[in-house]
Amino acid sequence: MHIADGIIATEIAIAADVFSAGVLFIFGKKIPTDDVPKMGLMAAALFVISLVHFPIAGTSMHLGLFGLAGILLGWGAFPVIFIALLFQSLIFQHGGLMSLGLNAVNMGAGAVAGYLIWKMCGFPEKVRAFLAGFFGILIAAFLMALEFQLSGYGKGIFYILYAYVLVAGIEGVLTASVIGFFRRVDPAIFKK
Amino acid sequence: MKKTVLFYVLMGMTVLAFAHGVNVDVSQQSPFIVVRAAYSGGIVLSGALVRIERPGEDKKEFQSGRMDISGCFVFKPDKPGEWVIVIDDEKGHRKKAMVSLDEVFFSPSPKEQPVVPEPEIIEKKVPFVPLYMKVLLGLAFILGITGLFYGVKARSGKK
Numbered sequence: 001m002h003i004a005d006g007i008i009a010t011e012i013a014i015a016a017d018v019f020s021a022g023v024l025f026i027f028g029k030k031i032p033t034d035d036v037p038k039m040g041l042m043a044a045a046l047f048v049i050s051l052v053h054f055p056i057a058g059t060s061m062h063l064g065l066f067g068l069a070g071i072l073l074g075w076g077a078f079p080v081i082f083i084a085l086l087f088q089s090l091i092f093q094h095g096g097l098m099s100l101g102l103n104a105v106n107m108g109a110g111a112v113a114g115y116l117i118w119k120m121c122g123f124p125e126k127v128r129a130f131l132a133g134f135f136g137i138l139i140a141a142f143l144m145a146l147e148f149q150l151s152g153y154g155k156g157i158f159y160i161l162y163a164y165v166l167v168a169g170i171e172g173v174l175t176a177s178v179i180g181f182f183r184r185v186d187p188a189i190f191k192k
Numbered sequence: 193m194k195k196t197v198l199f200y201v202l203m204g205m206t207v208l209a210f211a212h213g214v215n216v217d218v219s220q221q222s223p224f225i226v227v228r229a230a231y232s233g234g235i236v237l238s239g240a241l242v243r244i245e246r247p248g249e250d251k252k253e254f255q256s257g258r259m260d261i262s263g264c265f266v267f268k269p270d271k272p273g274e275w276v277i278v279i280d281d282e283k284g285h286r287k288k289a290m291v292s293l294d295e296v297f298f299s300p301s302p303k304e305q306p307v308v309p310e311p312e313i314i315e316k317k318v319p320f321v322p323l324y325m326k327v328l329l330g331l332a333f334i335l336g337i338t339g340l341f342y343g344v345k346a347r348s349g350k351k
Contacts, residue, residue, distance in 0.1 A: 007278075007286045033345040040338025047330050051323075053231075060231040060285070083337070087330045159282060 001064060002050070002088065002103055003144060005096030009151040017101030020082060023108070027078050035073065038189070039080050042069050046084035050094060054167065061167045066107050067136030067175045070114030071129065072182075072189065077111035078104065102147065110140035114175075125183065126176045133175025134168045141168075214287040216279060222297050227265040229279050229287065236263025240281040247273025269293055 031039070046065055053062040069077035082104040088094040095103045114132035121128045141164040148160075182189050214237065217228040229237040239258050242265045246254040259265045259279070269275055277289045321329075 004286055004288065006288050031345070033342065036338060036342040036345060040335055040342070043334045043338070044331050047334055048327060051327070055231075055235050060235060083334065087333055091326050091330045153280070 001062065001107070001140065001144065002085075002095035003099045003106075003147070005098040007151070008099060008102060008147050012147055012150060013099055013102050016105045017098070020078075020101035020104040020108070023078055024082055024104075027075055031076055031079070035076060039073060039076060042073060042077070043080045043084045046081060047087055050088055051092075054170075056163060056166055061163065063167065063171050063174065064107060064110065064137050064140060065133075065171070065175075066110035066140055067114030067117075067129070067133035067171065068178055070111035070116075070136060071118045071132055071175070071179060073111075074115050075112065077115065078108040081107045081111060106140045106143040106147075109143055110136040110138075113139045126180060129176040129179035130172040132172075134172035136168075136175075137171045138164060138168045214279070214281075214285050216277070216287050216289045218277065218289050218291045220291070220293070220297060222299075224266050224268050225275070225277075225291060225293075227259075227267075227277055227279070227289070229259065229263050229265075231285070237279060237281050237285075238263050240279050243278040243280070245276040245278070247271065247275060269297075272298060 042065075046069060049065050050062045053060045066077070066081070069080055073080060082100070085095060085100055085103050085107070089096055089100060114136035117132045117135055118128050121131065123131070138161070141160055145160040215230055215232060219226045219228075227242065229240060231237070237259055238261045240263070242257055242259055243253055244255040244267055245252060246269075254275075255267050257265065257267075265279075272293045272295055274290050274292050277291065278286065279289070280286045
């Protein structure tokens, strides 16, 4: 899920860096003070979760919690994902500093999609949470595959999505379970 | 509820048992270069695509192929300089490695080679940091920044 430096075409990486800097500036200014502790804890969870990886289809994949971040933080999930990615890149060498914006756009889009699904669907809460988690990671994977395609690596796009469907299922179940847990112990966390 | 909490605590503990990322090892065994790649968890990248670029020929392919079942790839370079090796498992993991080759690497067979003094081994003074320490370091940074940001926002009175 984390794209390393020098892999994607430089123009795409720079465009994504500029875009994410803009989004960061806009949403960074609008952060309500009361949300800051929640955002910090979410950033910590996102930072750690990428270490839980599964050997699937001959490769290694990990959870993202993008849907959960979207549900709990809405548009504020983007700066949180950016910070988590920054430290993952500096400490674990997951991704890179040049491709930080690219990774933030991919995963941030997943979180925003999760938020929109959570807000818009008319399904029961647990189903919405599952769908938010499921599509949160699938959309991030789709954008990553698209960037590889645009950079001339070709063919892998459908295979990547196929491999990520299982991870998305696990992520969906986890998100639904966490949301159910929060609903029982602290429903105020959902206030927006 | 206790069960749910226990579930997440156990899941959190598994974090320290796994790591994610790709490690590449490039060794010079004149006249060949041997490339090995594995995920941080130890699974080798068998079947991964490997692309080799010659020095000074940016993005131009010198050779490509797939890693063998043990995550190994061997190629024979033909000139000194900085060779680029790109490894791609076609499932979202890519890693770029470089290897710098000098004239000595391309010297003829050992019998004809001039006696070259053993190169001095310079130890890399990079301390090994265990994964759990890295995790704690990252969490400390993130939570520390959160605290600072919260303090600044609260003082400025913006809501």
